[in-house]
Amino acid sequence: MDNVSQIRMFFLLGLNETNNHRFTLFFLTLLCYCVTLLVNISVIGTIIMDKNLHEPMYILVCTFCMNGLYGTTGFYPKFLWDLLSPVHVISYSGCLVQAQVIMSFVCSELSVLSVMAYDRYVAICRPLQYHSVMSKQRLITLVCYSWLMPFFIVATNMFLTSGLRLCSPYITGFFCVNWTIVKLACFPAETAVNNIVAYIMIIIYLFHGLLIVLSYMYLIKTCENSIENKAKFMQTCVPHLTSLLIFFVTIVFDLIILRFGSKAFPQTFKNFAAIEILVIPPLINPLIYGFKLTKIRNRVLGVLTLKFK
Numbered sequence: 069m070d071n072v073s074q075i076r077m078f079f080l081l082g083l084n085e086t087n088n089h090r091f092t093l094f095f096l097t098l099l100c101y102c103v104t105l106l107v108n109i110s111v112i113g114t115i116i117m118d119k120n121l122h123e124p125m126y127i128l129v130c131t132f133c134m135n136g137l138y139g140t141t142g143f144y145p146k147f148l149w150d151l152l153s154p155v156h157v158i159s160y161s162g163c164l165v166q167a168q169v170i171m172s173f174v175c176s177e178l179s180v181l182s183v184m185a186y187d188r189y190v191a192i193c194r195p196l197q198y199h200s201v202m203s204k205q206r207l208i209t210l211v212c213y214s215w216l217m218p219f220f221i222v223a224t225n226m227f228l229t230s231g232l233r234l235c236s237p238y239i240t241g242f243f244c245v246n247w248t249i250v251k252l253a254c255f256p257a258e259t260a261v262n263n264i265v266a267y268i269m270i271i272i273y274l275f276h277g278l279l280i281v282l283s284y285m286y287l288i289k290t291c292e293n294s295i296e297n298k299a300k301f302m303q304t305c306v307p308h309l310t311s312l313l314i315f316f317v318t319i320v321f322d323l324i325i326l327r328f329g330s331k332a333f334p335q336t337f338k339n340f341a342a343i344e345i346l347v348i349p350p351l352i353n354p355l356i357y358g359f360k361l362t363k364i365r366n367r368v369l370g371v372l373t374l375k376f377k
Contacts, residue, residue, distance in 0.1 A: 082242030139173030
């Protein structure tokens with residue numbers, strides 16, 4: 069048992085500079101969380117209730133929104149509690165669970181985006197084979213893959229982290245991620261396996277990113293000489309590309325601060341960079357799909373019209 073941490077509580081130091089504005093931040097954060105829940109649940113409910121939307125593209129959008137709810141659940145409730153609490157602490161096991169949820173959410177986000185890119189590639193480049201390729205069975209397999217593979221990869225990393233002996237209970241941020249826990253290890257040499265698994269995970273998801281880029285390169289080439297394909301691309305691929313751009317900008321910015329951030333950056337700036345991936349995509353993505361995809365927009369507007377008549 070010598071290699072198991074005796075720390076049972078972590079102190080989150082990231083919110084120490086916000087004490088003077090915590091009530092304002094609490095109400096703004098609560099508003100943001102409520103809007104995020106509303107827009108995601110609206111899109112999910114619309115797709116589930118309307119049988120005309122039980123197509124691969126819309127089911128993947130539903131999966132995307134569900135993943136957004138999963139990720140925000142791992143962040144917002146604890147963050148809101150800490151904004152009203154004079155002491156910002158989290159249990160050891162709670163920290164590991166939060167790190168698991170947040171990291172698996174981020175990885176699942178990229179997995180779902182890669183599956184959506186594949187779906188659009190088949191729909192536009194191989195339209196006659198679309199229903200046979202994107203069969204119900206294959207769709208279920210792809211959705212399970214986009215959720216379960218990230219979960220188990222991250223769980224492996226978290227299992228390794230749970231075996232590290234930690235020499236400090238102080239986390240510089242205001243929520244837990246694996247890297248911030250690993251940095252507290254007493255003996256950096258013991259983190260070698262953690263780093264190897266982390267780099268394997270990065271390579272896997274870089275491959276996902278490459279798959280998305282290649283899919284869209286081929287899609288753009290295919291759509292160049294076809295007005296019909298151009299229209300289909302603008303209608304169904306632009307929302308996906310927008311979500312993809314938001315994801316990459318936020319995750320790259322976050323990784324730069326997390327891995328290479330120094331004391332030159334003020335804590336407030338680092339806090340903002342850290343929460344981007346947990347706040348912006350889950351809030352913006354359902355709005356993008358809700359307004360851009362005609363079937364979802366018409367269904368939502370129809371429900372609202374009936375409700376307020």
